Amino acid sequence: MIELGRDTIFALSSGPPPAAIAVVRVSGPGALEAAWTIAGRPPPPRRAGLRALKDEDGRLIDRALVLVFPKPDSATGEDLVELQLHGGRAVVAAVERALAAQGLRRAEAGEFTRRALANGRVDLAQAEGLADLLQAETEAQRVQAIGAVEGAVSALARRFGERVLALSAEIEAALDFADEDDVVVDLREVGAAIATLRAEMANLVARPPVERLRDGIRVVLTGPRNAGKSTLLNLLVQREAAIVSPIAGTTRDVIEVPVVVEGVAYLVSDTAGLVDGTADPVEAIGVERARAAAQVADIVVWLGDDAPPAGAVWVWARADEEGRGAPPSGVDVATASGRPETIAALWRLVGTRTAQAPPRADLPALNRRQRDLVEEAAAELVADDDPLILAERLRRVRTALARITGADATEAMLDTLFGRFCIGK
Template identity: 55%
Template sequence: MTATDTIFAVSSGAPPAAIGVIRVSGPEAARAVEALAGRLPQPRRASLAQLRDSDGALLDEALVLWFPGERTATGEDLAEFHCHGGRAVLAAVERALAALPGLRAAQPGEFTRRAFANGRIDLAEAEGLADLLSAETELQRAAAISNASGALSRVVEGWRERLLGLSAQVEAALDFSDEEDAAGLPECFTWNIAALAEEIGEWLARPRSERLGEGFRVVLAGPPNAGKSSLFNALVESEAAITSPVAGTTRDVIERSVAIGGVPFTFVDTAGLREIGSDEIEAIGIERARGALGRADVVLWLGEEGLGPEGAWEIAARADAPDFAGKMTARHTVSAETGQGLAGLKEDLVGLARERLPRPGEAALNARQHARLSEAGRALEAAQGLSDLLLVGEELRRARVAFDALVGRATTEDMLDALFGRFCIGK
């Protein structure tokens, strides 16, 4: 398999469906259209055609689109067959394409990889597209589409242009450093580096995009029979945890991911916290519960008032119970049985999560991008403390290399394999 192969795949999702789109990309795309449709339609105009195999058998009546040249989604000749979306129809058209010389089925992410290789998108945009395809909540969609549309790439390109200007000033100062009337670096040079480093620092301080995938982590904690599992089930709106009046029913950490108000959450139900479990299994559950507290974004404390972890929300649960005792500092009073207070608790959690997670529509860095931008930031910080122009120039070069790696001007095949392997076939 090479980048010069002509590839094809269903790119409209799994059949059956009303319409099934088969995409073809590569140097043999025009010949593939002529072989199946009998003619090459006008570029970029949908044309109705009967698709036939090499024996002349009718496969389907479909709309055919032909996109020649470099200004296509993949940066090469591209065609699409908009067929009826039944499994048998799409399979028959794919068989006819596979029988043509020079054509083969596409690998996962291969269309997008060609778009990257041909300069139609950069690496940050490709990563945003991968996140967009896997987005399950409104916040994930908004952040992913910002990156996929090039928001981060445009910012990085602007930084790179400013950095090139600073590097040019250093080179000019070095070229004329032996002359008596050499002017040296302008007074604003150090300030400009500091300003660029500050902007990068602001981006590095933003919440990372992985938080959107993991969800805002809410841990319910307290002693046995405090109502944790009942509240957990009410929050995730399913009977995920077993509820019972018997102390120690929850023996392990139970997690469920849900979206509330377009915000991703991971709710965690834990074993009742007490000094000594009734048996070894419960003791393990209690230890895991304590570990879950350390990974929480917020803890809902259902135990005795004032005994929860620092910063925990005091929750007065089981408000419907005959023996209910409220809390003086309760942030919320709730009943999983009647639904009392649940809407207010959810609304409060959504508000907190929106403060901690990337803002809607704001581009967010993933782990790889954060690492590359951190390298650029460190290089700029180092440049500010140097007086030797050669060393300053080297630090600016390091920052530029980091920018190039971020958007994919410099990268490795292993990393590309890992990224594009996340895509489905046909994308």
């Protein structure tokens, strides 16, 4: 585990002032002494006590609630003190000056949680979940993030690890007691168990990743020139996000607009009109980007008059336009600028089509790092008639699964993760 400095840190852990209440946290070996110095005799552990906070010259700063959490049973695993102040800027600034005057330093982004990781209060998967929880903007994001914080991903990795460890024990027994008649290991049964485990890991990796909740379900509007894609984008996101013009080929690049509908985050993309060939090099780049966007979309919305690509939602746009006529057979929904109910109908259809795209609330979803490790583990789950080779493969599987909870956490990895946190977390 990565060693952290033994200095004592402090930070404002609530929202920026002014506010009704401000919470300042202090963590480290000098936290209790700092509480004595600034607040006098602290209250009993985990019991709030009203104290007069004073600066280094004995002048009253504020009257605040003080809570003390001795190590190791604290959020960080260190001695920790919370000061619940009146939330004015001057009050918070005075308390921070008084703490700094004792030699304490301001915390860096995510440093409280980083110390909790170093002291075994949380593992890496839980810390990643907490980072997602702090940035959650939709209910779906919150549900998945709180599951990770509560250990859903970690528990899944441990269960896989325990099953692999049991298989390893059988193989090791076969190697260590090969000459003993009473130790019999059926490699066919081991192979069947390995195949089952591999299939379960493959199913887990095939689930939608947690990034879908944060980045949004990718909805790409595509079709020929002047099909009404930009108009439809503006109607879907309810603002003028794209330039609308009767001139064919106005849109030259992919325009991405985030929107939340019914608690689900979407990333809706307008694209250049598709053509088989063009002499305009800029338009050619736009067409190529449009096709690339459609290939990685979770759902494609096709606005052409001809039959759509397989699996796409076929929209008959501009249905209220004079002379437009009736939509052809097979169109999923007809939309019109002056009929909001048609846009609502399209959103309902998109929601139905993408119902399986977001991670399910009752199943843990993995982030990219975790998915890569499960894929790495699954790739090693190959039955082999040679127990020595099989034992080594299973060891690699256990190592990959252990890394999900942080067995291989590096400074660079942790710097990136905790850079997503606020200062006081």
